[in-house]
Amino acid sequence: MTTTTDHVLLVDDDPEIRQLTAQYLAQNGLQCSTAASGREMRQVLQSQRVDLLILDVMMPGEDGLTICRDLRAQGGVHRALPILMLTARTEDADRILGLEMGADDYLGKPFVPRELLARIRAILRRSRALPSNLQAVYSPNRWRFSGYVLDAVVRQVRNPEGVLLVLTSGEYRLLQVLLQHANKVLTRDQLLELTQGRAADAFDRSIDLLISRLRLRLGEPARSLGLIKTVRSEGYVLATEVLTE
Amino acid sequence: MSDTLTKFWPQSLFARLLWVWLMGLALVLAAAAWLALDERMVRGQAVFHAKVTQDLAASADWLDTLTPEQRERWVDEAPQRRVRWRLDPPEAWLASATPMPPYLRTFAIYLKEELSQRQPQVRHLLPDHDQEDDEVHHGPRSRAQTWVSLRLIDGTTVYARLNARWPAPTAMGLSGSSSNTPWGLVALTVLVGLALLSWLAVIYATRPLKRMTQAALDLAAHPNRAPLTDSGPTEVRQAAQAFNHMQAQLQRHMAQQTQVLAAIAHDLQTPLTRLRLKTEWVNDEALRQRMQADLSEMQDLVQDGLALARSWHAQPQRQAVYLNQLLQTQLTEWEDLGWAVQVLGADCDCLVNTDVAALRRVLSNVVHNAITYGYSATLTLVCQDPDRPGNWCIVVEDEGPGLPESDLQAVLQPFVRQEISRNRQTGGTGLGLSIALNLMTAMDGSLVLTNRVPSGLRVTLSAPR
Numbered sequence: 001m002t003t004t005t006d007h008v009l010l011v012d013d014d015p016e017i018r019q020l021t022a023q024y025l026a027q028n029g030l031q032c033s034t035a036a037s038g039r040e041m042r043q044v045l046q047s048q049r050v051d052l053l054i055l056d057v058m059m060p061g062e063d064g065l066t067i068c069r070d071l072r073a074q075g076g077v078h079r080a081l082p083i084l085m086l087t088a089r090t091e092d093a094d095r096i097l098g099l100e101m102g103a104d105d106y107l108g109k110p111f112v113p114r115e116l117l118a119r120i121r122a123i124l125r126r127s128r129a130l131p132s133n134l135q136a137v138y139s140p141n142r143w144r145f146s147g148y149v150l151d152a153v154v155r156q157v158r159n160p161e162g163v164l165l166v167l168t169s170g171e172y173r174l175l176q177v178l179l180q181h182a183n184k185v186l187t188r189d190q191l192l193e194l195t196q197g198r199a200a201d202a203f204d205r206s207i208d209l210l211i212s213r214l215r216l217r218l219g220e221p222a223r224s225l226g227l228i229k230t231v232r233s234e235g236y237v238l239a240t241e242v243l244t245e
Numbered sequence: 246m247s248d249t250l251t252k253f254w255p256q257s258l259f260a261r262l263l264w265v266w267l268m269g270l271a272l273v274l275a276a277a278a279w280l281a282l283d284e285r286m287v288r289g290q291a292v293f294h295a296k297v298t299q300d301l302a303a304s305a306d307w308l309d310t311l312t313p314e315q316r317e318r319w320v321d322e323a324p325q326r327r328v329r330w331r332l333d334p335p336e337a338w339l340a341s342a343t344p345m346p347p348y349l350r351t352f353a354i355y356l357k358e359e360l361s362q363r364q365p366q367v368r369h370l371l372p373d374h375d376q377e378d379d380e381v382h383h384g385p386r387s388r389a390q391t392w393v394s395l396r397l398i399d400g401t402t403v404y405a406r407l408n409a410r411w412p413a414p415t416a417m418g419l420s421g422s423s424s425n426t427p428w429g430l431v432a433l434t435v436l437v438g439l440a441l442l443s444w445l446a447v448i449y450a451t452r453p454l455k456r457m458t459q460a461a462l463d464l465a466a467h468p469n470r471a472p473l474t475d476s477g478p479t480e481v482r483q484a485a486q487a488f489n490h491m492q493a494q495l496q497r498h499m500a501q502q503t504q505v506l507a508a509i510a511h512d513l514q515t516p517l518t519r520l521r522l523k524t525e526w527v528n529d530e531a532l533r534q535r536m537q538a539d540l541s542e543m544q545d546l547v548q549d550g551l552a553l554a555r556s557w558h559a560q561p562q563r564q565a566v567y568l569n570q571l572l573q574t575q576l577t578e579w580e581d582l583g584w585a586v587q588v589l590g591a592d593c594d595c596l597v598n599t600d601v602a603a604l605r606r607v608l609s610n611v612v613h614n615a616i617t618y619g620y621s622a623t624l625t626l627v628c629q630d631p632d633r634p635g636n637w638c639i640v641v642e643d644e645g646p647g648l649p650e651s652d653l654q655a656v657l658q659p660f661v662r663q664e665i666s667r668n669r670q671t672g673g674t675g676l677g678l679s680i681a682l683n684l685m686t687a688m689d690g691s692l693v694l695t696n697r698v699p700s701g702l703r704v705t706l707s708a709p710r
Contacts, residue, residue, distance in 0.1 A: 110521050113521060166571040168578050217574065
């Protein structure tokens with residue numbers, strides 16, 4: 001399905017997993033390099049073009065989270081490089097969710113190889129389909145808008161009264177995308193790409209459904225402020241001042 | 246207890262009990278001795294009354310035989326140590342008499358009975374001014390004097406002043422009026438005293454035990470409950486310290502157990518991931534799928550086992566959240582999974598303080614169970630639990646066959662599944678309800694299973710708002 005072979009770099013400390021994964025991805029039409037540590041990874045990044053990075057979180061020495069933060073740091077050459085994190089499923093849910101910060105996607109270990117492949121393809125599609133101004137950017141830890149707070153570290157949203165708002169992961173992701181592109185109109189296609197990594201078909205109403213659910217969850221005062229506006233025949237925009245920390 | 250009292254209050258339970266017993270016994274014995282002494286007093290008084298009466302009767306008999314002149318001479322000459330006789334009334338006799346003390350009243354009654362034909366009258370009088378005698382005065386009683394009038398055979402009245410020292414009066418109202426020995430009362434005093442003492446001693450001995458029992462019960466329910474306070478007598482303090490030590494050890498063991506489980510779960514990930522990848526090279530499609538199903542099962546077991554171990558000593562992280570909003574979000578997720586779930590009572594805002602992550606896990610386990618065995622789930626939110634004030638309550642009901650009454654408790658135990666077949670295809674790991682129960686308990690809440698009529702299972706979740 002890919003015209004030019006995409007280059008995936010896998011960073012994992014287990015030799016057998018590196019070898020097996022690379023073999024599996026190669027079988028499915030991807031070029032896959034491997035690195036056993038952050039140091040090896042940087043060597044590869046310096047010498048070759050890489051389209052996607054797969055990072056194992058649990059590594060001795062420099063762990064995946066540190067590497068991810070490092071790459072995403074402002075001004076880094078690879079700050080827009082798509083990253084897929086491999087996290088331990090036995091970790092506490094909060095921690096897993098916190099790890100997502102800065103990464104484009106995450107997958108629990110042990111993963112189903114087929115799912116890994118699907119996620120890789122989705123991220124690659126997304127990064128190629130989007131205009132460069134909508135590409136992955138470094139995510140702040142906290143966003144403030146109209147009294148609401150989105151804390152990306154613990155993945156929680158609070159209303160102006162400080163009450164926790166419980167969102168589904170889809171709703172949370174949509175809100176995060178709207179915040180990242182605040183005061184910019186996003187089309188349904190762009191929103192689908194950014195939230196789910198897939199293209200919309202002609203009659204896809206799932207974004208509209210998701211938007212109405214998100215409006216419901218945010219409740220007051222978002223409703224009366226018209227926080228999330230519908231732009232006729234264009235898409236949606238989150239219209240408010242957004243402060244980041 | 247005030248500071249001065251605390252100073253004399255012994256520190257050890259042993260000394261406290263000893264103190265209570267000794268002081269109490271001393272009090273009881275004193276009361277008994279006093280009662281016995283009082284009885285002796287009453288006896289002594291009776292003897293004294295009889296003697297005085299005899300004296301008076303003898304003198305009166307003698308005066309009967311004398312002429313008035315002889316009487317006057319006798320009155321002047323007769324020895325006056327105990328009784329002083331007069332032929333004319335003392336000045337105060339006709340004036341108002343001072344009220345008689347009880348011991349005199351007793352005497353008056355006795356005298357009237359014994360010498361009724363002489364119409365005796367007893368009066369308690371203030372002393373005449375002309376009387377300047379060298380009487381020995383006896384305490385407060387000596388201010389007033391005791392006079393008795395007797396009628397002689399010829400109709401004249403003579404007066405006698407009693408100088409004798411009266412036996413000390415007792416406070417007992419029954420003194421003198423009853424000569425029955427109150428041994429029953431003595432026994433009763435001792436008995437009541439001893440009972441009171443025993444009661445006090447038992448209270449002292451058992452109160453710390455009760456506290457300890459409650460602490461042990463609390464520990465069973467909440468392994469992280471704050472330890473006992475270091476107060477009370479020495480033995481109790483030592484017991485509390487031992488108890489706290491035991492709790493710390495228990496927590497350490499549990500933490501170790503969890504660590505072992507976590508380490509196993511973590512280290513299993515790498516071989517499981519390798520196996521997963523290796524199955525991709527198995528050409529037999531059916532075999533590969535079976536192998537992958539086995540691997541998933543292993544992974545679920547590892548994960549749920551770890552979640553269970555963590556739930557044993559979960560520390561709730563409470564946050565303000567609208568329960569109705571949480572339920573609606575959960576409902577969206579369940580609907581996305583294609584589950585037949587219905588939420589009732591979520592129209593009004595229900596603001597509570599709870600551990601959102603734990604509660605979501607509980608709800609998802611319970612609803613998953615309802616869907617698996619009961620085909621559908623209906624959740625009803627009750628913001629103010631009518632049975633437990635201050636609690637919220639969520640009732641999850643399904644349309645399944647329910648459970649035999651005997652299994653309602655058993656299924657809350659780890660690895661017990663309501664299906665006898667232990668078929669993992671539908672059974673899951675069997676840890677879901679145990680994890681849910683532990684998490685609810687950690688939130689000071691409860692999870693109760695009941696059967697619905699005519700059929701179906703009802704899970705009632707409740708926790709403080």
